[in-house]
Amino acid sequence: QDITNNKFGKGLVNVVAKDSSYSLKFAARFQSLYTGSWDFPNNDNLENGEGQLLIRRARLKFEGFAYSPKLTYKIELGLSNRDISGGSEFTSNSPRYILDAVLKWNFYENFELWIGQTKLPGNRERVISSANLQTVDRSLVNSEFNVDREMGFQLHHHFGLGEKAIIKEAFAFSQGEGRNVTTGNLGGYQYTGRLEVLPFGDFDDYSGADLKREQTPKLALGVSYDHNSNAVKTRSNSGSYMTTDTGFFETDINTFFVDGIFKYQGFSAMAEYAKRTADNAVAVNSDGTPTGRVVEVGDGINMQAGYLFKNNFEVVGRYTQVALDETLTGEGIENQYTFGVSKYIVGHKLKVQTDVSWNDYENNLDNSLAYRLQIDIHF
Amino acid sequence: QDITNNKFGKGLVNVVAKDSSYSLKFAARFQSLYTGSWDFPNNDNLENGEGQLLIRRARLKFEGFAYSPKLTYKIELGLSNRDISGGSEFTSNSPRYILDAVLKWNFYENFELWIGQTKLPGNRERVISSANLQTVDRSLVNSEFNVDREMGFQLHHHFGLGEKAIIKEAFAFSQGEGRNVTTGNLGGYQYTGRLEVLPFGDFDDYSGADLKREQTPKLALGVSYDHNSNAVKTRSNSGSYMTTDTGFFETDINTFFVDGIFKYQGFSAMAEYAKRTADNAVAVNSDGTPTGRVVEVGDGINMQAGYLFKNNFEVVGRYTQVALDETLTGEGIENQYTFGVSKYIVGHKLKVQTDVSWNDYENNLDNSLAYRLQIDIHF
């Protein structure tokens, strides 16, 4: 057995080469989740209670630099069944094991070129690692509207403005089919742009909860626009394939996000607005008859806030609304109200999170209640 | 290249943090197996000889403690196709990559709470790692009756009794659907209890062969009882799903084990009795007609003994009987006689094992002979 200077939460292996030719932080993490759920029609009686236990996420991560500190890399692999599901004929019928495999090259001043597969610069909630959430999991707005991971190129840049403000820009050019697709590019490419402003200086704007208890107010605002040219899936680069009698229905799908995060002395708030539109939302066959698939157009809003007590307990509240276009999708408005409590034992590296959610559908018949308890360990 | 103080067999990477905030033992292992098999109807002539070569098991393992030595973790991943097979709609059509992902918290004196997915406290043969067997593989009794791995909670406790004796207790509460199920909990939960007595003190009671050549006789006895409430599979939490015209056939399935292991001066013996019962063994449709699936009720016995010579060769003999309820399952009694020889080059870490088995069925027509040769390496 060897002695390491490394600490818990900084990777299982964390080394830098004496000749500065590479570094490696290797980490593992997993989440154990219990979910209890009940139907709650018309908010009358709790019915059909059910409990489930799951390794929700489990990951291996390799990060560091290679050759030069200006060339960084990240490989993240999914291990749990939920992580790797989604295999189909479009992924050589193989599980989607790779989450990230990306090189980031700081080729000039504040410019960075990303090559490979990783998250698009979409909504903030999606880009915050699932390990760093202040809730048990991301919101319904994220699951409905996020633009996920893609294979392609990204250009990132940032600069200071005035005394404190920071501006960040990102542009991505990608395949538009989601991660690990091996059978070619259906339809056209996907283009994503994002602009961020941090008026009061840099902070942990991609991490939930104000674990650092910022001494001055910190704010980050972001706006993203995504255009997926001739997309063939109901949620742009994710969702169901819109197959037709002759192949695939193709239509331009656009996704728009505005988001913000605020942190101050243990208090944190995050809000997000998302909207998806499509040139032709209804997928039709060659003779113009509907295929039954429809692009999930509509919008959603998520607002959440938490307060971290001195003992590292946090209370958090969340309100989420998803409003798909009812005339097209037949789906009414869904509201979700969540109340949660987290105990950060070692920040986001070892924590217990629990919440209860009330799902309130427009028709009230499908209403439901869910309780979740999750333990996270992240080396 | 760096120099490590670690040794072969103690992990590929084996570190502890200077600040005692974590430790890691990372290990890999794989087994290369040759199997030759012949039909042997009525024990007359060897017919239809066939040979097969296989990477039988291949694993990556991460173990250690995190945050505090009182909180230990284990992640074990399967790599070989036999390890990860079993994907279905219930596992998001994904391979079952995760074997173990569990946290063990020694929260008070001799009490330990386990959270996550790992082996249930069932029969001894199953809980002994497949890397530490004194035979090429586990017995038919184990394959037929074991209660495998589960997602859930376990409470372990142990205490001394008198001068030497040790008592160990374990209780598990789990989902009852097997490992990596992602689509919810069918039927009810699974409850497992186990009691163990080590009257002559602690020893390697979960490892085959007396590699330590115990100087005084050592014995461990165990009894387990498992209740899977409203189980939907023919072997409790494994086997085939009992589908019906309306969904799943649910019945309570109970499994009972008694086992023991004895070691003394190179001699070791292990015995196991297993019995499975069900409230309603015959799965029926909503109109009462049989679906064709039947819970595999019945019992089995396994007895094996080995002697380790000074040169680390071991000879081992094994007798196994599986007796399913013939009126329900239509399966007659199967006896298996195995004779094996192992060479432990570096204990269980580098070994060559070989055995020959005669499978003797009640009808004699299906009798067969099998020869196996396996090489195991385990860092």
Add this chain to the structure above:
Amino acid sequence: QDITNNKFGKGLVNVVAKDSSYSLKFAARFQSLYTGSWDFPNNDNLENGEGQLLIRRARLKFEGFAYSPKLTYKIELGLSNRDISGGSEFTSNSPRYILDAVLKWNFYENFELWIGQTKLPGNRERVISSANLQTVDRSLVNSEFNVDREMGFQLHHHFGLGEKAIIKEAFAFSQGEGRNVTTGNLGGYQYTGRLEVLPFGDFDDYSGADLKREQTPKLALGVSYDHNSNAVKTRSNSGSYMTTDTGFFETDINTFFVDGIFKYQGFSAMAEYAKRTADNAVAVNSDGTPTGRVVEVGDGINMQAGYLFKNNFEVVGRYTQVALDETLTGEGIENQYTFGVSKYIVGHKLKVQTDVSWNDYENNLDNSLAYRLQIDIHF
């Protein structure tokens, strides 16, 4: 964080035990590939342009020695969907995650016994790691004729002849079904023999490009012969299963390779001839009617040469011809002409490769053009 003496390109973790009981080199790598392709019927107009982005290969590798420097091991795992595809009922419907899992035992002088799964001693192009190619990917001759990886035994030997010459021999006995097959051995075994001559002494004969700029001419010649007894797949141990009305069509398939590689002062050339024959190439049902499957008999030739400039740019040209037996397979001759440029930033460990290929079919109607750009990182 710890300081390591290791360097980029020598593994992410590279350790040897102080007591010489084991060593480990753990490496990761991945390739990001862009492919643009166009139909080019009758070499008239470029049509139907399409672009695709892909993590082409991603791997984890574990190598070193165990117990004694005379016993070495290699485990290589595939991560990308292209790496792990090929699951079927014959692989327990699981992805084929393991590429290599092999022990190599230098049991006597220059003899080495290999046990497990790894590449057969077939054509040179196949045995050269996909990380060490001087082109973006291997040639069509390789994809059509290579004998891939197998589970089994190999015996390797080498000896010196005269002042400089080296002779290497290898013989393999394997299952003949390809990698990770778990459902038994269909048909008979596979036997592979290879003989190599290096008349001017040892050099990097299993690596593309003359990165070492050999000061004296270096040459390696090889010949392989492979016999797959009662094979059931159209390309021996790969390709499609030849199913019939009663099971599988079995026929002996033989593959023959001659290859050579030459390196001198930055110039390198590689050539390969491959030929596949079968006892009965046309798979038939029990009543003699053709099943539609045919063993892909025929031959192919690949020739390529490159020159490495002082600035580590290399230009490379390649000519490939695949000529399947047209009367049996209905496939005409395919010629491919490739021109490529590579920049070796850190040898094969960090490089950018690009090439353009013209595919010229006998009928000219299927002609096509392809452009590829690939970035490789290999720790």
